Amino acid sequence: MSNLLLVIFDLVLLAGLLGVAWRCLASTDLFRAVVLFITFGLLLALAWVRLEAPDIALAEAAIGAGITGALLLVTLERLRSIAVERRRGRPDQPPDPAGADALLHALHDPPPPRRTFVPALSFALVVGGLMVTALWHQPDAVGLEPVVDEHMGVSGVDHPITAVLLNFRAYDTFLELAIVLIALLGAWSLGRYDRLPARPAPGPILPGTLRLLVPVAIVTGVYILWAGSHAPGGAFQAGAILGAAGILLVLARPRDLPMAPSTPLRLGLTAGVGLFLAIGIVGLFIGPGLLGYPPEWAYPLIIVIEIAATLSIALTLVALFIAGRPAGDDH
Amino acid sequence: MITFYLMAALFLLATILLGLIRVLRGPGSGDRMLAAQLFGTTGVTILLLLSMTLETPALVDVALVFALLAVVAAVAFVRQHGLPEPSGTPVHQRKNDQKTESDDDR
């Protein structure tokens, strides 16, 4: 009975996911597309739960609920304000007659031309069909679970995913941190941050809620980080939670953003990558190899790297949300 | 008991899918945002029920994170479009024929 119910749950969930994704991509109103995408992230977290991946569900919860939605909504606001500015004209520039069009297009996308329907559909169907066929014919394999299980003793932690992330495949995680940092450098190379034209809601409600939520978020982030050594949790999830808390602060802040001074900010952003690399290089000389640790030192080293990585991920996510170099940082 | 939890979770999933009609129809962005907020709470409840069904206590942490960050999108929503100047009168009290500055913004 409960097996059958689980199957029904899966089918309803997947139908919902596909339906939401389809309506999202078919929207002409961008705001509607964004709200549907937020819902998509929620359903996705449920799907990860059903696939026995609570770690991923945790990360999806923090990123889907806290970061992506806010990022998309604020991008829409930026596009709208750019369109308004163009229509009105700026002090150094007369109003742009095409501005009215731009205003229309900033938050609406006209339905796509009929001409592209057949080629796009057939291409997507062929690709999807090939993938489905390949997946159905793929033989069942045990995967790497037994191998990981066998080596858990030397990993220094009790949670297999943390062991894979920070020990067995540490180079993946190291490069991942580097990529996140590079994304931030890319965003910073585009210029200084745009001050959002909108104001936060006046009144005591939002500050009061923040006073409750931000401390709880910090405690939860630290708890998730600590839990990572023996249960679902770890640096990525904790970093995402703390990053979301930072984004909440940025959003609620009137006008001026609470940017950290330049040097500590940069140190914090690079702490994860830097410490990881430093410990990895030390491992090359006195340990088993590059990015490897001696088993008896593994636990403390992993904890140190995780703390630094959490800090860096959280700061980077907030900086990516602000999208732009801190003001007064040029020379 | 487990069957009961599962049925409850399935019911809540169905309410989410029904609520999607409101996101699709709108008509205002406030309606859409409200629906998303309801989905967040329903999702938290589904996670709690699933944590009993699948016997995975970690799912309570996932629910905790969802509950913690449920407000972020709503705060971003208020910033989206922003609020008019403090002197601005509520839309309901404006005259229809009088085009105001913040109407242009839309």
Place this chain on the structure above:
Amino acid sequence: MIANTLTVILILAGLVFFAAGTAGLLRFPDVYSRLHALTKADNVGLGLVILGLMLQAAGPADILKLLLIWVLVLAAGTTAAHMVAQRTWTHGEFESDR
């Protein structure tokens, strides 16, 4: 046994509130009434389910965690409802659809 029965009753009551919230979301005429249906029904619904699950919890830590979740959702729901209402009041209802 008694705990199980109570859990079932509480969760069922919670589901009724969720159903009412969804019905309100779909059937009520404007944002303000939808808001009202949704935040009340929704938070009471979660509260009842959480009360039901507390009876099944393994220890005090789990009970506290469940309680914290409820408090957080209450705070988030209240704040979100207030902000959506305020924004709708100052901006009008239909500004998203031109």
Place this chain on the structure above:
Amino acid sequence: MEWLAQQLAPGLIYPTAGALLFALGLYGLIRRHHLVLRILALNIMGSGVFMVLLGIAARGEGAPDPVAQALTLTGIVVAVSATAFALALVVRLARITGQAMMLPGPPDDEAPVDDISREEHAPSAEYEREHRE
């Protein structure tokens, strides 16, 4: 009933749905013009890939493959950073050209654009100035 439940095990239906999500995202990526929608399409494609990975990892008896889960975890964080960077690029593009869509081509490109009128996509003065320099 039990037979049906076995046929529809998560290890099979989730990867299938993942592949469908990927195809759906691809379709949206090709058809939609607005860059934010294209970024959403890319994210949906990425979610499909994650679902395939995790679905295959969950196949069979016993605990799921932790390596696939760890890779997906890093993938999600990379995806959100890339999304943030892409959105920053879109805002920058909109600031320069006044459009958040793909432009049909450089200003002097005479290639015919039949589906969208030239008028709509005409690059702004600022864009032309930057390209002339």
